[in-house]
Amino acid sequence: xxxxxxxxxxxxxxxxxxxxxxxxxxxxxxxxxxxxxxxxxxxxxxxxxxxxxxxxxxxxxxxxxxxxxxxxxxxxxxxxxxxxxxxxxxxxxxxxxxxxxxxxxxxxxxxxxxxxxxxxxxxxxxxxxxxxxxxxxxxxxxxxxxxxxxxxxxxxxxxxxxxxxxxxxxxxxxxxxxxxxxxxxxxxxxxxxxxxxxxxxxxxxxxxxxxxxxxxxxxxxxxxxxxxxxxxxxxxxxxxxxxxxxxxxxxxxxxxxxxxxxxxxxxxxxxxxxxxxxxxxxxxxxxxxxxxxxxxxxxxxxxxxxxxxxxxxxxxxxxxxxxxxxxxxxxxxxxxxxxxxxxxxxxxxxxxxxxxxxxxxxxxxxxxxxxxxxxxxxxxxxxxxxxxxxxxxxxxxxxxxxxxxxxxxxxxxxxxxxxxxxxxxxxx
Amino acid sequence: xxxxxxxxxxxxxxxxxxxxxxxxxxxxxxxxxxxxxxxxxxxxxxxxxxxxxxxxxxxxxxxxxxxxxxxxxxxxxxxxxxxxxxxxxxxxxxxxxxxxxxxxxxxxxxxxxxxxxxxxxxxxxxxxxxxxxxxxxxxxxxxxxxxxxxxxxxxxxxxxxxxxxxxxxxxxxxxxxxxxxxxxxxxxxxxxxxxxxxxxxxxxxxxxxxxxxxxxxxxxxxxxxxxxxxxxxxxxxxxxxxxxxxxxxxxxxxxxxxxxxxxxxxxxxxxx
Numbered sequence: 001x002x003x004x005x006x007x008x009x010x011x012x013x014x015x016x017x018x019x020x021x022x023x024x025x026x027x028x029x030x031x032x033x034x035x036x037x038x039x040x041x042x043x044x045x046x047x048x049x050x051x052x053x054x055x056x057x058x059x060x061x062x063x064x065x066x067x068x069x070x071x072x073x074x075x076x077x078x079x080x081x082x083x084x085x086x087x088x089x090x091x092x093x094x095x096x097x098x099x100x101x102x103x104x105x106x107x108x109x110x111x112x113x114x115x116x117x118x119x120x121x122x123x124x125x126x127x128x129x130x131x132x133x134x135x136x137x138x139x140x141x142x143x144x145x146x147x148x149x150x151x152x153x154x155x156x157x158x159x160x161x162x163x164x165x166x167x168x169x170x171x172x173x174x175x176x177x178x179x180x181x182x183x184x185x186x187x188x189x190x191x192x193x194x195x196x197x198x199x200x201x202x203x204x205x206x207x208x209x210x211x212x213x214x215x216x217x218x219x220x221x222x223x224x225x226x227x228x229x230x231x232x233x234x235x236x237x238x239x240x241x242x243x244x245x246x247x248x249x250x251x252x253x254x255x256x257x258x259x260x261x262x263x264x265x266x267x268x269x270x271x272x273x274x275x276x277x278x279x280x281x282x283x284x285x286x287x288x289x290x291x292x293x294x295x296x297x298x299x300x301x302x303x304x305x306x307x308x309x310x311x312x313x314x315x316x317x318x319x320x321x322x323x324x325x326x327x328x329x330x331x332x333x334x335x336x337x338x339x340x341x342x343x344x345x346x347x348x349x350x351x352x353x354x355x356x357x358x359x360x361x362x363x364x365x366x367x368x369x370x371x372x373x374x375x376x377x378x379x380x381x382x383x384x385x386x387x388x389x390x391x392x393x394x395x396x397x398x399x400x401x402x403x404x405x406x407x408x409x410x411x412x413x414x415x416x417x418x419x420x421x422x423x424x425x426x427x428x
Numbered sequence: 429x430x431x432x433x434x435x436x437x438x439x440x441x442x443x444x445x446x447x448x449x450x451x452x453x454x455x456x457x458x459x460x461x462x463x464x465x466x467x468x469x470x471x472x473x474x475x476x477x478x479x480x481x482x483x484x485x486x487x488x489x490x491x492x493x494x495x496x497x498x499x500x501x502x503x504x505x506x507x508x509x510x511x512x513x514x515x516x517x518x519x520x521x522x523x524x525x526x527x528x529x530x531x532x533x534x535x536x537x538x539x540x541x542x543x544x545x546x547x548x549x550x551x552x553x554x555x556x557x558x559x560x561x562x563x564x565x566x567x568x569x570x571x572x573x574x575x576x577x578x579x580x581x582x583x584x585x586x587x588x589x590x591x592x593x594x595x596x597x598x599x600x601x602x603x604x605x606x607x608x609x610x611x612x613x614x615x616x617x618x619x620x621x622x623x624x625x626x627x628x629x630x631x632x633x634x635x636x637x638x639x640x641x642x643x644x645x646x647x648x649x650x651x652x653x654x655x656x657x658x659x660x661x662x663x664x665x666x667x668x669x670x671x672x673x674x675x676x677x678x679x680x681x682x683x684x685x686x687x688x689x690x691x692x693x694x695x696x697x698x699x700x
Contacts, residue, residue: 029534029561031491033586033611175497188490193612292535293488305510306539307487
């Protein structure tokens, strides 16, 4: 179980264990056909970490291609609605491709080259990881296939077009709930059959070891920068670091550098969908139980016989019944706090940020903003909060336009009018 | 009550004594219904299968192709429960006296409780389990309980498995070794992977006395004969399920299973 060794003295050296365990969570529950390939990733990653040339190459890409460091923007007009606490946004939405996903993708794309593999596959929910992967494949000249749930290809059509423009093949997955979980299943099936020349560029801090640790390490830059920036700007560490959690990659990226700072609360915002009580949600840590999904032990949404239940969120990127094992570890150890945010609360926060600060966030990130509105009120005017704005909202404009009734004429929107009327109470 | 691991070993040994490969059929529980699934298994034995693997359907079958995914989906939508899988094992074994294994993913057993699951499976007359997403490094708890209850732990080996790893797997496994004929998910194939024979040879070279049975992609008597020439057993799954999916009604589905089993049983006897 968790020990203080995790937090001190060397947060990077203690978890996961060599078997990939974060306390009781993690591991490597994979078919035998993938064992050699997953082990190869672990070995190559260890070699790359020790190679100054790899670090230099990755750093150059982060600066010259991604545009790092990303800004830390204070949002006082938004914060007026958050109990007067000071709120700063870590602007991962300003990265090339529009989200934090590019951090991990560039790292793994470099690793793919080192392994001599010529083809990359990836899953995507909102399409942000798919777009970032297609981008890196274009940059490095790799073949690229992206698996995306059929429902998500519809609600994130803009990102499907972006991926195809970048030269990727996008496969709409029609099995199961036709969302992110099923896209991952299909990507695993592809990987088993093509593993000799294909790298599975996994997009979040879940999956079998070493993915949870490796993807975390590539995103760790978010928190390292944010910690330095907030010290410069506010002269102290924040009271809370807040991020949305689906699989948990942007959240662990923000949290990790703050883990040794015991006074900084680490708050993850899960999608409560239509409300936890309705059963239509994807709040894995709030309502799930430990189990095995997609290669590791972590909290999962499941029934009493271990069948994975279908999640729901208005946000395609959070619509996932699992969570990275390190978040399960942070939850059980008490170091992380996780709360659930409904679709409606997230959408109100999306509109509020748009209208007070001129920043349209992704619906995923809007869950963290809604969490910040709550936490700010709890902290009061002396509070200081850093929120990870993990992605920009362009991809979500169709969903948002239907939700808020922003189209002038549209037969489909007419059907949504009853719902729109319910949320007419203006956020600002 | 102890499980039927010895019945499984004896059955495979008996096939070997006849100088032939064993025929192992896979059929999912609850497909098309629980009772219909039991009838299909009995028909597979009746047609000539030596061993049957009963699939415990899972919502996220990452190692299964579209045919078994479809059957699993039908079974789950029909509300199949682990109690139904246990009843399937019990009735199929009681009616035939033959060895019946369960094949599933790890989460349903982890959630159900490994002690409870192994105790109930042994009590139902089950012979063991195949858990394709539980690699040997994660299998200590399962093996402890399986051993306690007289159940076989059948591990999968793949063409990508290196020799040192094959030795670890055969040392930890019991009953038989499931050799995946190719790199891929379940489903019928035009031809069985050329890597299969090499994998069987390398697995035997670990000096394990476990029978090595080959699965993935085998769908007809000719392929069964081809595999039987170098393996101790031939495992067929999707081809049975496909016959049932294609059948106009449940009764003709059961007949089709019996006919295919009879055909394959001839195949495994030609291979020697």
